[in-house]
Amino acid sequence: MIVLEYVLILGSVIVVSCFILISFAMNSSPSTAEVQAPDKGHSPSRRNRRGRKLRQTPPSSSTPQQRQSANVRHRRTRLADNDDTVEMHIDDPPLPEENMDIDDDDVDCECGVQNTMSNKTRIKEGRENKRRKENESLLVTKKDSSPARLKDFSHPIYKEMSLRNGSVNRMTKIDLQNTLQELGLNRLGSADVLKRRLKHHYSKESLKVAGLSTDVPIRFDYLCVIDVEATCLEINPVDYVHEIIEFPIVLLNTKTLQIEDTFDAFCKPVVNPQLSKFCSQLTNISQKMVDKADTFPVVLEKAERWMKQKGLGSKHSFAIATDCSLDMDLYLKLQCLVSEITYPQYAKEWVNISKVFANLYKTKRLPLRAMLDSIGLAFIGQPHRGIDDARNIARIALQLIEDGAEMKYNEKLTPT
Structure with a gap:
């Protein structure tokens, strides 16, 4: 009876020892996931490159400011001179793609700033347009209140005066001098002076015939x-x-x-x-x-x-x-x-x-x-x-x- 018990204990010990040896052998053998194909001269795949570079990224214990600066550095790109391809800086290890996504809050913040600036610009432009319209209306009021604007130029005499002024502009200096001499007016001066003098005389006579005022305002005695x-x-x-x-x-x-x-x-x-x-x-x-x-x-x-x-x-x-x-x-x-x-x-x-x-x-x-x-x-x-x-x-x-x-x-x- 005692011998049977010793045999059973010895068998249990042997079974446990074998199980431990098998487990140790299984853990020490290479896994199929890590078995790599032999190097045939081709560069590693993009996934394996990312895998190796990911192991170089800062640990998760880094501060948010450090992670943000790394994101900023990683986003810097430059266009090649000969084509439209984009290259990453080789000195900045790329971060996982999910870290490269822009936060929605950042987009909302930037849009909010742009909207605020555009609102301020629209308000400023509106004020300037309003001030411009007020100034224009003030100028119109001033012009309309002047004596020249109060005249009614619908009278046919003004059309006749305009036609006569055109004929005066086409006259030579000799013609102007002769005409002024016939009218008993001063015939001395340059051609521009003579034209203005003759126009004034004709306008004054025409307005007098039409019964309209011809007086020039005298402001000072x-x-x-x-x-x-x-x-x-x-x-x-x-x-x-x-x-x-x-x-x-x-x-x-x-x-x-x-x-x-x-x-x-x-x-x-x-x-x-x-x-x-x-x-x-x-x-x-x-x-x-x-x-x-x-x-x-x-x-x-x-x-x-x-x-x-x-x-x-x-x-x-x-x-x-x-x-x-x-x-x-x-x-x-x-x-x-x-x-x-x-x-x-x-x-x-x-x-x-x-x-x-x-x-x-x-x-x-x-x-x-x-x-x-x-x-x-x-x-x-x-x-x-x-x-x-x-x-x-x-x-x-x-x-x-x-x-x-x-x-x-x-x-x-x-x-x-």
Whole structure:
């Protein structure tokens, strides 16, 4: 009985030992999944390449920022020069394809930003369109409220005037001069001036026959034509201070078209009391003339007293007139700063005769001598002498008014 038990135990031990040996042998033998075909010179398949590279990827314990940077590096591609194939960077190991997918949240975020920017752009464009329409409506309102827009051009006389203006444009200068002479009008001036003069005469006569208004608005009873002279050098430095040495005024009646009176006074400079030789020769003003003259504040006070005696600003309306912007916007402004006096209120806006001339005769801006030549007048007096320049400017203004120009403010003082 005892022998039988020992036999059974020994048999169990032998069976367990065999089972362990068989299991160990099975685990140590190569698996069929890892058996590879012999190398025949062909490159490994794409799947095996991916398998080997996947083992080189960072472990799952890496931070999200590291995984994101790896994704970004992996997405970088470049196009080949000769074909349309795409190559990956060989120094960046590719990640699994599922990691290359773009998150839907990222797409929604980018679309949201684009939609927000497009909404802002649409809102901005809408505001600009609204502002543009408001400005256009304001301009239309201003244009419609002007006297020219209030005229009714449906009258047949305007068609007749247009046809006649066309015939005037085709006339030669000799024909224009002969026609103006027959009508008893001034036949001096360039062809452009003569055409404008003849057109104005025909238009005025035609409107009078049709019973329509032909009057040009007279905004001011008088024009105070001013042309100051100031200290200067042959080559003026940038910081040179110009001081007025002559302050003339020519009083022009816009209704009677006559020069009624003049005011002229020399001024003693303070900053540069000694006149340069170039300045004296240019203006024909000597050193003795300015040495015995009053300073500018005293001269301006005398000029304003003279203007009050003429009733300017009280009985009669008036405006300052010059042939450029320098007289008011540079010389007078600078002189008031040097003299430490207030700039005159009545001189903050003025009539630039050269602008009126260019607009009426359809020419470019011309200097004093050229304007006189264009209307067939010669310069009278000493050039660059204040009172003589002012008189010649007044002569041009008279001819402009006769030819139908409207004298109104067209320049103003710029901020200092």
